[in-house]
Amino acid sequence: MRLVGRPTESGDLTLAVRTSGTPGAAPPVLLVHGMGGDHSTWRYFAGQLRAAGRAVLAVDLRGHGRSGRPGDYRLESFSDDLRYVLDDLDVAQVDVVGHSLGAHASLRLAMSAPDRVRSLVLEEVPPMPRDQADVDEGIVMDSSLGERVRGLALLLANPMPLLRFDRAVGGQVGAAFEQAEPQWWQRLAQVSARTLVISGGQRxxxxxxxxxTLAETIPGARFEVIEAGHSVHRDRRREFCGAAGGFLTQA
Known part of the structure; x- marks a missing residue:
């Protein structure tokens, strides 16, 4: 595990990154977990990537895993951290795979630094509300009963991600998604990366x-549904590897 020190207004922030695999002709694959998780959620997929000859960078977002708890959990801060990690590791360009909050941070990275992201896989990425109707629909970082039951089984097997999770993240992130941000949708036109959006379907x-709609707004993006619920890479891992891994090999 590599620990990256990022200077902030409130002091240095530690960002933890698990690096693995051997650098090759293709860019490394940056894996970004969802809220309440850490880099370990990608263990199976990272193994598949390494077997295919890819170098892998799996981060712990701020407030998660072995990364620091700065108390600042603005959506822009998560994406800025990703860019800082790439700078610190001297990585010019990556393919990025993100889940949920991590997918949202990854998409913001692709918006603000399009030259740094070659390909982008967005698993269950929550879009910003476009208007008050979207706000009233109440789409936030929550989960269904089925998702919580499946998550409980995972927690019993590996409790460390939740134990290391700063609960303040949820409040700040949830509040951000209660504000309409139509300009965020306009910025999607700045995404130049090949993009695949994966939905967990009706579950x-x-x-x-x-x-x-998000996929239709990103230039040239593809859209795929895998009936799995919110954590596709966890609950339908072979199907996820086929879709995400196959997409990355086409770059």
Whole structure:
């Protein structure tokens, strides 16, 4: 595990990154977990990537895993951290795979630094509300009963991610998604990366039609549904590897 020190207004922030695999002709794959998780959620997929000859960078977002708890959990801060990690590791360009909050941070990275992201896989990415109707629909970082039951089994097997999770993240992130941000949708036109949006289908709390609209707004993006709920890479890992891994090999 590599620990990256990022200077901030409130002092240095530690960002933890698990690096593995051997650098090759293709860019490394940056893996970004969702809220309440850490880099270990990608263990199976990272193994598949390494077997295919890819170098892998799996981060712990701020407030998660072995990264620091700065108390600042603005959405922009998560994406700025990703860019800082790439700078610190001297990585010019990556393919990025993100889940949920991590997918949202990854998408913001692709918006603000399009030259740094070659390909982008967005699993169950929550879009910003476009207007008050979206706000009233109440799409936030939550989960269904089925998702919580499946998550409980995972927690019993590996409790460390939740134990290391700063609960303040949820409040700040949830509040951010209660504000309409139509300009965020306009900025999607700045995404130049090849993009695949994966929906967990009817079992997810994120309505599939919103993710389809997001994919239709990103230039040239593809859209795929895998009926799994919110954590596709965890609950349908072979199907996820086929879709995400296959997409990355086409770059």
């Amino acid at each position: 997810s709390f994120l309505p599939s039609q919103h993710l389809r």
